[in-house]
Amino acid sequence: MSPERFARINEMLDNRQPDLTLCLDKVHKTNNIAAVIRTADAVGIHQVHAIWPDLDMRVSGNTASGSQQWVKTIRHDHMDEAQTQFRAQGMQILATNFSEDAVDFREIDYTRPTAIILGNERDGVSPEGIAAADQHIIIPMIGMVQSLNVSVASALIMYEAQRQREAAGMYGQRRLDEDYCQVKLFEQGHPIYAKACRRKSIPYPKVDALGQIVADAAWWERMRSPQKAVK
Incomplete structure (x- = not known):
């Protein structure tokens, strides 16, 4: 070497950052999965979780640019399994969801141990994922569209988490x-x-x-x- x-x-x-993770809630498009993993690697996320009850997850190596070698994907059949693991690690659980209680994603303290649930391309976060969350978050939008591609949304949230953690001196150790x-x-x-x-x-x-x-x-x-x- x-x-x-x-x-x-x-x-x-x-x-x-072993105490910062994502949970992909039945996200099924391989290009989106790979793009999320690629960004997770870029901001220092150690592993991501995926709720995948039906089919084996396949990641496009070209889109992920090899980042799947560095970011482990943990598969769960049900949200309960993922939630139990997050709770055991003392993580706050966030879910992207339009609700009355949702807050701007930038208002969250990501220096805390955190798991972020993101929904699939058609339905968003599942009812089980919404119920599991301690807090719902949204990405404010002032244009005509109501939602972003899951890989784009996840990137915005991950880089805000990185910004906060970098300012807090949580990298480099x-x-x-x-x-x-x-x-x-x-x-x-x-x-x-x-x-x-x-x-x-x-x-x-x-x-x-x-x-x-x-x-x-x-x-x-x-x-x-x-x-x-x-x-």
Whole structure:
């Protein structure tokens, strides 16, 4: 791994925000899903959630520009599953929804642990998502259209969250689990060895402070040995 590559991955890990997430409520258009994930990566969101009860989610690699390698998508069959996970992490739950109690999305304190529910292209947030929210938010609009594309709406909200968190000094300090960071450093810094480990069922080694593999002679011997054919 080059020093530049190693530094870039570490910078990404240092800026990830594990207590800020999105929940896509039955969003089904792959180009929108991929665009949301791409923006999530850009603002340092560690993972997104998706309510997807019927079909397997597929992300367009071209639209996501590889960001799905860095942002994990957690699938749920029902909103209750996602809500339970958000509550367990002490998150405030927001939902984009036109209601009497909705507030301008910029009035929210995003420095708090936060989950943001965004609805699908046709129906918006589901009744279950609306009920799960602590607060409804809206993006003020003074034109003729009444709503934005979900990927555009999510980008506006995510960048407001980033603005607030940056001002509060919440970036540049690593808050991710070290085991996860080691996996990412190895997989993305040494992809050929990582692929070989998966193929040969060899445990991942550690990566040192310079980005180099730390492994004993037995590990290297297993790595060099030809893969045995499966009978």
